[in-house]
Amino acid sequence: MNKRTLGPSSVQAEPPLAPDSIPVTRFVGAVRRNLTxxxxxxxxxxxxxxxxxALTPATYTSQISVLAPPVALHPGITIGSALDLNPRNPRETTMDTEAQLVWSDEVLGELAKQPGFDAPHDELRERVGLTVPTGTHVLTIAVRAGTPATARKGAEVVADAYLTLRRQVLGRIQTRNREALEQNLVLLRKQLRALPGDADELRRVTARTRRQAIVKQIREVERKIAASKSKEEQPGEVLRAASLPRVRDDRGxxxxxxxxxxxxxxxxxxxxxxxxxRPRRIRRPADVRLHTRLPIMVEAPTLGGGHREVCRRLRNLVFDAEATTVLVTGVPASAGVALAYELAELCTEGGSATTVLRIAADGEGPVEPPRAAHARRAFTVRLVRSDDDRQLTRAVDRAGRESRIVIITTPDINGADTIAAAAASDLTLVVAERGRAVDREVASGVLALDQSANPARVIVLTAPAPGGPPPTAPRRRADRPPPPDRTPARATAPGRG
Missing domain, CATH: 1.10.287 (Helix Hairpins)
Known part of the structure; x- marks a missing residue:
């Protein structure tokens, strides 16, 4: 019968992706694990x-609309000159000018006198808003306060103070402009009377004389004076009274x-x-599946403890694969040693002579798992140095001539000895102990084995050994030695390796 080879593992510790790519499933898994x-x-x-x-104070905003007709700030001629040969269009007020009047110290000072507006100048400036619809000269003044009545009263005060200040400031400007125009008119008339010649010459339209230029400018000044008087009769006024707010402002x-x-x-x-x-200790199968996609065998504590039940399944796996060399590496190393001993005993019970090769770490003495007193092993245990690959090869060959199955245990899953032993083995098993194995250490070790010649076949999640003294062997009569072919008492002791 041909020997059945396992070949490379079909499951990998990491998905086959580009070196700089991150699978989306990692983010989905992180959200699922931290959903609570x-x-x-x-x-x-x-x-x-x-x-x-809830802690933000409630505020209410009242609005009032005011009409602000444009007013000329400059008469359009050079003040103090009798004859201006380059007249300009009068420069009128803009909405920016009106806004500066609304936010002036005089208006804010009147607002600060009202109850509920006792605040610094900068805060009052922020509580008074101003908007202007496109293409109009209507200002909408908004005042914010703690109560609806206070907000409406503040809007009325701001509008009245603004119109009063506007009338005073722009009235003085219009008065100065009109006085300047009248002075220019007087000077022009004096110049006209002082010119020599007949006054009838003005009737000739085609003539271009100095007298005609002065008369034309006199008419222009008279028109500007009349326009100034007409605009003086159009002061600003309130179009819509201040509203009483019904709901509070949604201040953010x-x-x-x-x-x-x-x-x-x-x-x-x-x-x-x-x-x-942060590295975490493995306590459940989900912690292992987070880093690897290998099959997981979980030790069931309800079956009496120990590794016997899970090792029976592993023995069937070894026999089914017809493996002669098995690597058992654990995190920590003591978990792998205990499971390797239990697996060796079960393989011996199944009729296959077994030898366990323990690779000892540098500077570390051989530490045997606890066993029952006077208990014998049905298998052979040999120690191998960790710094010599040739010695490991010779030890495997010598043990293979003596036993049908050779089980190798290593002290470090990420060590070079583990990779060398995996290359010389037919089957690789990884053991992780609950509460002591760290997820990153197991993941890195499985990934290193997966990239080697013999990737891991299965991960065994074991429970920590129960505390207390080891169980004693059953009593026998002194004249009846134990039969050599029976399984030692230690092999069936629950919870021991």
């Missing part, structure tokens, strides 16, 4: 946003809620990064 923390972080963030909204309520949820999400991301980057 995500829900808590979002709820806490939303609660913080709600607290921020949505922003506070979104910010709180965002802070919660950021805190969750930081928690996940710290938690995922």
């Amino acid at each position: 923390a995500l829900v808590i972080a979002v709820l806490v963030g939303a609660a913080l946003g709600a607290v921020k909204v 309520r949505d922003v506070a809620g979104a910010s709180g949820i965002g802070v919660g999400l950021l805190a969750w991301v930081g928690y996940v990064l710290v938690r995922e980057r």
Whole structure:
């Protein structure tokens, strides 16, 4: 019958991806593993946003509309010159000018005298808003306060103070412009009377004389004086009275809620990064599946403890594969040694002579698993140095001539001895002990074996050995020695390797 070879493992410790790629399943798995923390972080963030909204003082905004007709700030001629040969268009006020009047110290000073507006100048400036619809000269003044009545009263005060100040400031400007125009008119008339010649010459339209230029400028000045008087009769006025606000302002309520949820999400991301980057001890099969996709055998404590039940399945795996050399490496190393001894005893019970080769670490003495007193082993144990690959090869060849199955145990799953032993083995088993094995150490070791000539076949998750003294062997009569072919008592002792 031909020997059945296992070949490379069809499952890998890491998906076959590019060196700089990260599978999306890692992020999905992180969210699934930390879903409870995500829900808590979002709820806490939303609660913080709600607290921020609740602690923010309630404010109300009242609006009032005011008409501000444009007023000429410059008469359009050079003041003090009798004859201006380059007249300009009058420069009128803009909405920026009106805004500076609304936010002037005089208007804010009147507002500060009202109850509920006892605040510094900068704060009052922020509580008075101003908007101008496109293509109009209507100003919408908005005043914010703590109560609806206070906000409406503040809007009325600001509008009255603004119109009063506007009338005073722009009235003085119009008066000065009109006086300048009248002075220029007087000078032009004096110049006209002082010119020599007949006054009838002005009737000739085609003539271009100095007298005609002066008369033309006199008419232009008279027109500007009339326009100035007409605009003086159009002061600003209130178009819509101040409104009484019905609901409170939403002062960043949505922003506070979104910010709180965002802070919660950021805190969750930081928690996940710290938690995922920190090495963790393996306590359940899910911790192993996070880093590898190999089959997992879990030791069932309900079956009496020890490694016997799981080792029976491993023995069937060894016999089914017809493996002659088996590598058992554990994290920690004592877990692998205990399982290797139990597997060797079961293989011996199954009719296959077995030898265990223990590779001892540098500077570390041989540490045997605890066993029952006067218990004998049905298999052979040999120690091999860890710094000589040729000695390991000779030891495997010599043990193979004496026994049908050779089981090799190594002290470090990530050591060079483990890779060398895996290359010389037909079957590789990885043992991880609950509460002592670290996930990253197991993952790196499985990945190193997967990239070697003989990847790991299965991962065994074992329970820690129970405490207390080792069980004693059953009593026998002194004149009846134990039969040599029976399984030693230690092989069936629960919880011992």
